[in-house]
Amino acid sequence: MSPFKKKGDIAPPRKKLKVPRLFIFLCLSPWLFGIIFFTAYPMVSSFYQSFTKFNLIETPQWVGLDNFHRMFFEDDDFWKALKNTVWISAISIPLRICFAIFTAWVLTKPKRGSSIYRTIFFLPSMVPAVAATMTFTYIFNPAYGPINKLLQAIGIKEPPFWFMDPAWSKWGLILLGLWGIGDTMIIFLAGLLDVPTSLYEAAELEGASGWQSFRYITLPLMTPVIFFSTVTGVIGSFQYFTQAYVASGQVNDYSHSMYFYATHIYYSAFKAYEMGYASALAWVLLVITLLCTLIILKTQKRWVHYPNGSLFK
């Protein structure tokens, strides 16, 4: 308790700031302008367009639910893009979380130069996605890339063709994502450093093994960060675009193995010039993302332990 306060003291009433409403509104106006004209209006407009046939030049024609019917019952590319997107989400999100926890845990170990190691591990996440992807298509090149040279050197006679092989291309993207794990890793590192050392000391006194300490102390305390990473990961992976677009442009992705949902929206809007259909795709994406997020939010009670919650009661 603060030495300057006594029990039963009542805080003095706050003085009301006399700021004119107009001034407050003026301060808010840039944000209000942005949200009305650059978020709300485009959303309303695209919602309307999702029920139209609109090619950018001619007046939009009302087509009712045709765009949605076509999407679900006629468009093979929609299902292919959705399947690829679900695949990359299902594989990359858990892998990214595991890898980020592991990397963060490793970074808690050095006694000296820890800030240098943290910077080194964080740096890849600052490389622009386009540059990183182009570099990866080079290092994974089956003819002259160093990865395959290394694999051949250790005895793998026929290493994969990576981005050039539909069966391996998405794995190339997964590895690219793991390389740039820095942003997630830094959150886990902060979480790990926040775990009270007294808990580990108590566990050690009780004779807990390293794995038991991790399973019963670290992991439960990390669940809020895992929860956060899962939600942002799902939202991000459903909008996965840049890396896939650049990689598929570098190679001949004829089978659309790197064709994701956002790519399908892009092609529908800016290659097929079907703005109405692209808007419908975007709204379905919003609904899918929202549903996934709601499911994760609903399940959090079962597995996420907040420090002020059951763990400490």
Next chain:
Amino acid sequence: MRKNRMFASLAVTALVVSSLVAATSGAQAATRTVTVWSPYSGGNLAMWDAAMKRIETANPGLDIKSVGSIDMAKSLAAINAGNGPDISVSNGNGNLGWFCGTGAWQNLNSLIAGKNGINMSATFNAASVASSISNYVRCALPLYSEVFGFYYNKDLLSKAGFANPPKTTTELLTYSQKLTTFNADGSIKAAGFLPWAGYYGFDMDSMWLGQMFGAKWYGGNASAFSTDRKWAEAFAWQKDFIAKVYGGGDFAKGSKLLTKFVAGKGDEWSGTDHDFITGRVAMKWDANWMAPMFCTGDDWAMADKCTAKVNFGITGFPVSPSNISAYGSGVIGQGQLGISKGSKNVKDAWIVMKALATDTKLAAAWDEANAAPSSLLAKEARPAKYPAWYQPIYDISANPKTAYHTVKNTGEHLEESMLQNLMASWQAGDTPNIKSALADLAQKVNQIIVRNN
């Protein structure tokens, strides 16, 4: 005195009349403004603006506002918003079906046939005339061309005992078998020719393959991918070629070896590492604008004498024996001009557009700056001095069988990218039945056309 008064009154009248005329012409000039948006910048924009100045000089009272560095996406957004330019420029033919089909560019048929019209066939190359029209609507005028021909390494061919380039697809296979060499581990060391989607350059290999076999893209308003059996013939030839030249009769083996060979290709733009310069490949399809680089190694400018390592020649595509009359032809693409929907000054826009498309000085400047052969037939449109080795490009350009594929309103010519994907899938061995795949593709293209019309 009376004389003086008369002179004075005449002078005053003349002054008033001339002021009125000047004021009227000034007012006229203000209303005769034509806005031209182009993607050009730097030297190209200066060249483009010089042409505008010539047009202004030839048409007193006309004010042309040229704005550079504007791509088609920006132009389209402005056209859509109702504040687009009078004239916009597209760097290729791909969007033409969409421009004409949606009315983003206005129908020029009546202007071309009008009093100040153009005799298209007497002014431009046949290919340029054909490829500025879509669905019987001409909404564009050709500006300059890019020509795709067949490049061959004279030294390598001569060493293999061939004095001339192959004329037919049969000869191409024979040449390639002799020119292809393998490493000790069985991988390809040097290739003769690669009928392979996605080897180098733009995704047009399927169009080039179709041109070799004379395959039609459309029959009326429907896709001809399944109805024109030449497509299936072309793909069958491609598979047979890969099997015989690279797989020793085994297609899967040849395909795998080629995938790795293509992955190891040299940098297209370095000027020293390109497979054609290093001799890794002896024959290939390519664009006219690669010729200066193959010639000098590191320069885009035209040179009288080629100094790079490769001693090469250019000619038309080898063609299938059933398409032999098309030998000497190639594929052409071109920059195009159109009058935007909503242009408030169509009459003057047409004057400017026609002048730009037929300005021989501008055509010559395109030639010199970008090695882009003019779409004009007139010889005087070409630079006074262009190297003799480059002549085949003009010959291909002028060949009546040279073409770009027919374009319909399929967005950004989606039929081409879809066919390219099919070609790639087929060469990788992932498409077991080409006839049914072509039928599926035709159905998809037809669906797009129906949707967009």
